[in-house]
Amino acid sequence: MNYFFFTKLSKNYFLFLIILFSYTLPAFSEPGISVFMYHRFDENKYPSTNVTEKQFLSHIEYVLENKIQILSLEEIVENLKKNEKFNNKAIAFSVDDAYSSFYKIAWPVFRDNNIPVTLFISTDIIDKKIKDYMTWPQIRQFINEGGSVGQHTSTHLHMPLNDVADIKKDILNSHKSWIKNVGFIPKLFAYPYGETSNEVIGILKEFDISHAFGQHSGVISSFDNHYYLPRFSLNEKFGEMDRFEFAVNAYSLDVEDFMPTDMFLVDDRKPSIEFSIVKNLKGNSINCFSNPGGKWDKQEIINIKKDRVQINLNEAYLEGRARINCTTIVDDKWYWFGYQFLIK
Secondary structure, X not given: OOHHHXXXXXXXXHHHHHHHHHHHOOOOOOOOEEEEEEOEEOXXXXXXXXXXXXXXXXXXXXXHHOOOOEOOHHHHHHHHHOOOOOOOOEEEEEEEOOEHHHHHHHHHHHHHOOOOOEEEEOHHHHHOOOOOEOOHHHHHHHHHOOOEEEEOOOOOOOHHHOOHHHHHHHHHHHHHHHHHHHOOOOOOXXXXXXXXXXXXXXXXXXXOOOOOEOOOOOOEOXXXXXXXXXXXXXXXXXXXXXXXXXXXXXXXXXXXXXXXXOOEEOOOOOOOEEEEEOOOOOOOOOEEEEOHHHOOEEOEEEEEEOOEEEEEOOOOOOOEEEEEXXXXXXXXXXXXXXXXXXXX
8 A cells, every 4th residue: 555645544543543442421511610709707606607716727638638620710600611521520619798707718829829819798797897797908918929819799788589670780889889999899799698690690781791600509500690609608517628629629510502491480489490411421310409498409300302401490589599400420530510590
């Protein structure tokens, strides 16, 4: 056989193998980013929003000892803007509400270990100098020492439960306070209580806010809604090391075409919930837990067609926040998807 013909044939065959292999690689190729959310530190009177100092220090120790990659929220947002995948497993930290215990206990640990953290602040609380919250001088010092800040409205309102004019006025008031007290308006945004709606998202777009964070558990991937990015909430009950370690190492269960399309459900307490799973589960099933009737329980999953499932709720949701957590294990790795509705 002619040498040059053989070489050309070999190259073509090699190219064929590359193409074939690219289609047969395991589909779980985007580990995703686990973002953690704290509120209070060592304030034992508030266990639902507090972590003990011991718990917090154990989290940081685990991350540093295991050399876990840590990103800032700004880096995550920039990655999403570029429509790039998160090919390396990493984590990020955020804190809501600017309690003084964060500044006293947690910030020195983040700062001294060069760990990026974003503090989401409701400005009206700081303006009124409410006890046990940080002050504007402390916030400016936090920024000067390398901390990042984000918007959290002015009055920490339940955004979907207010009319458009009131929401816009609240955001404008927060912007005025930001300009007055720190000289700029933060780009990042987190919803109070993790509550939003399509109408609220439309308002954020008017204010040139491009990304926003909720309070539903889950791992961020390139498939996520940029205006509804998940965060793992940590408190005394859900801040023990087994849960923290699990969330650090969880991968993203990528979901698309989620229904219903709005996070705010009015007069629809037993919605038809459907979504498509992007990844190849390799024959493994998913388990979904939710809290209809006010009680966490496993829900029935039905495959309505290839790679698309439906969750049949065993009861109607009660008024308030409703959450869904879906997980599966593939190749010894856990994959997690979470969602939150507000029910009226």
